[in-house]
Structures are given as C-alpha cells and as structure tokens.
Amino acid sequence: MSERREEMGGLAGVRAEGFTFASHALAAAAAALVLVWCIHFRGGLAFESTNKSLIFNVHPVLMLIGFIIIGSEAIMSYRALPFSKEVKKLIHLILHAIALVLGAVGIYAAFKYHNESGIANLYSLHSWIGLGTICLYGIQWIFGFVTFFYPGASLAFKRVALPWHVLFGLFVYILAVGAAELGFLEKLTFLENSGLAKYSSEAFLVNFTALVVIFLGACVVISTIAPYHVEDPHDYTAVSDD
Amino acid sequence: MSERREEMGGLAGVRAEGFTFASHALAAAAAALVLVWCIHFRGGLAFESTNKSLIFNVHPVLMLIGFIIIGSEAIMSYRALPFSKEVKKLIHLILHAIALVLGAVGIYAAFKYHNESGIANLYSLHSWIGLGTICLYGIQWIFGFVTFFYPGASLAFKRVALPWHVLFGLFVYILAVGAAELGFLEKLTFLENSGLAKYSSEAFLVNFTALVVIFLGACVVISTIAPYHVEDPHDYTAVSDD
Numbered sequence: 291m292s293e294r295r296e297e298m299g300g301l302a303g304v305r306a307e308g309f310t311f312a313s314h315a316l317a318a319a320a321a322a323l324v325l326v327w328c329i330h331f332r333g334g335l336a337f338e339s340t341n342k343s344l345i346f347n348v349h350p351v352l353m354l355i356g357f358i359i360i361g362s363e364a365i366m367s368y369r370a371l372p373f374s375k376e377v378k379k380l381i382h383l384i385l386h387a388i389a390l391v392l393g394a395v396g397i398y399a400a401f402k403y404h405n406e407s408g409i410a411n412l413y414s415l416h417s418w419i420g421l422g423t424i425c426l427y428g429i430q431w432i433f434g435f436v437t438f439f440y441p442g443a444s445l446a447f448k449r450v451a452l453p454w455h456v457l458f459g460l461f462v463y464i465l466a467v468g469a470a471e472l473g474f475l476e477k478l479t480f481l482e483n484s485g486l487a488k489y490s491s492e493a494f495l496v497n498f499t500a501l502v503v504i505f506l507g508a509c510v511v512i513s514t515i516a517p518y519h520v521e522d523p524h525d526y527t528a529v530s531d532d
Numbered sequence: 533m534s535e536r537r538e539e540m541g542g543l544a545g546v547r548a549e550g551f552t553f554a555s556h557a558l559a560a561a562a563a564a565l566v567l568v569w570c571i572h573f574r575g576g577l578a579f580e581s582t583n584k585s586l587i588f589n590v591h592p593v594l595m596l597i598g599f600i601i602i603g604s605e606a607i608m609s610y611r612a613l614p615f616s617k618e619v620k621k622l623i624h625l626i627l628h629a630i631a632l633v634l635g636a637v638g639i640y641a642a643f644k645y646h647n648e649s650g651i652a653n654l655y656s657l658h659s660w661i662g663l664g665t666i667c668l669y670g671i672q673w674i675f676g677f678v679t680f681f682y683p684g685a686s687l688a689f690k691r692v693a694l695p696w697h698v699l700f701g702l703f704v705y706i707l708a709v710g711a712a713e714l715g716f717l718e719k720l721t722f723l724e725n726s727g728l729a730k731y732s733s734e735a736f737l738v739n740f741t742a743l744v745v746i747f748l749g750a751c752v753v754i755s756t757i758a759p760y761h762v763e764d765p766h767d768y769t770a771v772s773d774d
Binding site: 413414415418465468471474476479489493496504508 | 652655656657658660661699703706707710713714716717718720721722724725730731735738739742743746750754757
C-alpha cells in the first residue's frame with residue numbers, strides 16, 4: 291500500500307513548485323487589488339483622521355497583505371527555500387510572527403474605526419471567525435515554537451506533533467481565508483446599502499479580489515501537501531533532533 | 533520515510549471513526565438550528581406564497597440539510613459503511629446526486645424569491661461562490677461517475693485519478709461550507725439593516741449555526757484524511773479493478 295502511494299507520488303507526480311510560484315503571483319495580484327480598492331476607490335489609509343473611513347481602510351490592507359499574504363509565504367517558506375532546516379525553521383517562525391503582529395494591528399484598526407464612529411463591535415460572523423482565527427493562529431505559533439524550536443520537545447513527541455502541526459496550521463489558514471471572504475462580503479454589503487451600485491466597477495473589483503484570495507488559499511494548501519521533490523515526496527514531514 | 537509515516541499512522545494513531553460520529557452529531561445540530569431559524573423565527577417555508585420571505589426560507593434549509601449535510605454523509609459513507617466497495621461506491625454516488633439535486637432546488641428557490649421580489653441576482657460574493665461551488669460539484673460528480681463507476685477507466689488511470697478525486701472533492705466541499713458561511717453573514721446583515729437587533733437571540737442563533745457548520749466541515753475533512761483502521765491506515769486509497 292505505502293509503495294503504491296510512493297509510486298504515484300501522492301498526487302500523481304504533481305510537484306509543489308508550480309503551486310508555490312502560482313501562490314506568489316496570486317499574492318502579488320491580491321495585494322495590488324486591495325491597494326487599488328482602499329486607495330483609489332476608498333480614499334486612502336490613515337491611523338488618525340477625521341474621515342473615519344480612512345482608519346477602516348487600514349484593516350483590509352493589513353489583514354490581506356500583512357496577515358494572509360505574509361502568513362502564506364511563512365507556510366511555504368519552510369518547504370520552498372533552499373536553506374538548512376534550522377534556517378528555514380527560523381524564517382518560518384519569524385514570518386508567522388510578523389503576520390501575527392500585522393494581523394493584530396489590522397484588527398486594532400477595525401475596533402478603532404468602530405469606536406470612533408459609534409459602530410457596535412463583535413456582533414458579526416466576520417468578527418467572530420476573524421478573532422477566533424487570530425487566537426488559534428497565536429496558539430499554533432506558541433505551540434510550534436515550544437515544540438520545534440525552543441526548548442524543543444523529544445524526538446518522539448515531535449514525530450507525533452508534526453502532522454498535527456501541519457493539519458491544524460492548514461485549518462487555521464483556511465479559516466483565515468474564510469474570514470477574509472466574509473470581510474469582503476460584509477464591507478461590500480454595507481457599501482451597497484449606503485448607495486454603491488451592485489454592478490459597479492468597485493463591487494466587481496472587491497468580488498474579484500475575494501476570488502483571487504480563494505485561489506491563493508487553494509494554491510498554498512496544495513503546495514503544502516503535494517510532494518516537493520519527486521525522489522523524496524514527503525521530505526518535509528521528516529523530523530530529526532537537529 | 534514511508535515506514536515512519538505508517539508507524540505514526542499519519543495522524544499519530546488518531547482514527548477517523550470519532551470524527552465521523554462527531555460529524556453526524558454536528559449535522560443533526562445544524563439541521564435543527566436552521567429549521568428553528570427558518571420556521572420559528574422567519575415564519576416557515578413555502579414554494580408559492582404572497583409572503584415572498586417564505587420562498588426565501590426554502591433556500592437555507594435545502595442548502596444546509598440537502599446540499600451540505602447530505603453531501604457530508606455522502607463523503608463519509610464511502611469510508612465508514614461496512615459494505616463491499618461496489619455497494620459503498622453506489623451509496624456514495626447516489627447520496628452525492630441527491631445533494632446535488634436538493635442544492636439545485638435550493639438555488640432555484642433563491643432566484644425565485646429574488647425574481648418575485650424585484651431583487652437583483654448574482655451580484656454578491658455569496659452568489660458567485662455558491663454557483664461556482666455547485667458547478668464544480670456537478671463536474672466532480674460526472675468525472676467520478678465516468679472514471680470509477682461506469683464505464684470506468686483503466687486501473688492505471690484510476691490510480692492516478694483517485695488522490696485528485698479526494699483532493700478536489702475536499703476543495704469543493706470546503707468551498708460549499710465557505711459559501712454557506714457567506715450566506716449566513718449576508719442574510720443576517722440584510723435582516724440587521726432592516727431592523728433586527730445586532731445582539732438579538734435570532735442573530736446569535738444564526739451565528740452559532742454558522743459556527744456549528746464550520747465544526748461540521750472540519751470533522752468531515754478530518755474523518756476523510758485520518759486513517760480509518762489502525763492496521764491499514766490508508767485503506768480507502770486502494771484502487772482495484774472491481
């Protein structure tokens with residue numbers, strides 16, 4: 291059975307590299323689209339302003355570019371970079387830490403906008419799932435740091451923990467993509483209730499950005515589970531005491 | 533390497549059975565919650581009515597109970613049932629066909645509500661992702677039928693196709709769960725814009741239903757990828773000419 295799986299390379303010889311490159315391209319497209327939306331259509335970004343909408347605009351930019359895109363690169367870096375395992379581990383955890391901090395600042399911007407505009411907090415599914423996601427992301431980061439980096443668990447425990455680290459990490463990542471989708475829908479619905487035309491350029495731009503983010507998420511997940519080197523299809527699951 | 537994976541049973545000896553049972557329980561809870569919402573809070577279901585909201589109510593009920601829950605059972609049935617492979621294959625494809633038909637009727641109800649109420653169609657992210665999902669679901673069903681059931685592909689092709697069938701099937705299933713989340717958020721936002729209190733019982737009921745659906749989705753995915761029998765962790769990936 292296991293020989294048969296190896297023989298077909300898990301996913302029929304498909305290699306992760308192509309999906310990793312596609313992820314970089316989709317990430318660049320998503321970053322450009324969210325900047326066009328928030329700067330060109332929504333008037334720009336500001337942390338302090340009498341125009342409170344500019345404070346809100348910090349939220350989608352930081353959540354998409356800071357949290358999801360840097361988080362995507364953090365996930366892929368561990369398999370894709372040509373460095374030693376120890377260096378890749380360091381890059382993986384630093385990129386995830388940056389994503390976590392930028393995500394937290396982005397969430398702060400949403401609360402700041404609400405509070406300064408008299409809008410209620412934490413009633414929507416987007417806010418529930420979004421906050422849940424960043425909490426789980428932080429727990430995953432701390433658990434990964436302690437288990438795999440410092441002080442590091444026993445080899446036996448690391449072997450047990452690694453597939454769960456990958457599975458739970460992908461679960462949290464998919465939740466993050468889902469929370470972003472909810473955010474695009476929620477904000478666009480608010481704007482349409484305030485008069486934005488349903489089939490306007492801006493509405494299409496936001497929906498297309500949301501679609502690009504779904505494709506990004508799918509490519510990142512596939513580039514994590516597909517074999518990387520054909521001759522060693524499950525290399526990244528190897529655990530050692532180094 | 534592959535011995536090491538077998539040794540730890542993929543996910544450290546965790547078996548799919550527990551997640552399959554949890555999925556049944558979460559599916560029952562989600563079904564009860566959406567019925568309470570649409571019947572108790574929203575006045576009931578009807579295909580023909582002067583109260584157009586009753587036509588809308590058919591949509592969440594059929595999409596959740598018909599499409600997602602029956603689809604979940606269809607996914608799990610192939611691994612969980614104690615029958616021969618040929619019988620399980622038949623149950624798997626029949627349940628997915630029922631889910632597809634009920635999903636199509638549910639989407640028809642949404643269009644009927646829109647058209648009879650003068651509401652625009654197909655402008656929202658929910659509608660885009662939802663329609664995309666059911667199209668991909670249909671393509672996946674036809675491809676699976678032709679490859680694995682009738683006329684059936686060569687053993688070599690089935691071996692190549694099976695991991696893609698599982699991967700693409702899970703992708704479409706996760707999209708379906710995501711589309712449901714978008715639907716809960718969108719409908720609740722419309723209701724709140726029409727006067728429903730943001731922290732009302734109904735708002736909490738809808739958001740909790742959405743959370744139950746996420747947990748259901750996670751359990752179904754894990755019950756699909758976790759090993760089923762400890763002594764044969766990847767049994768379901770076996771392909772034969774029977």
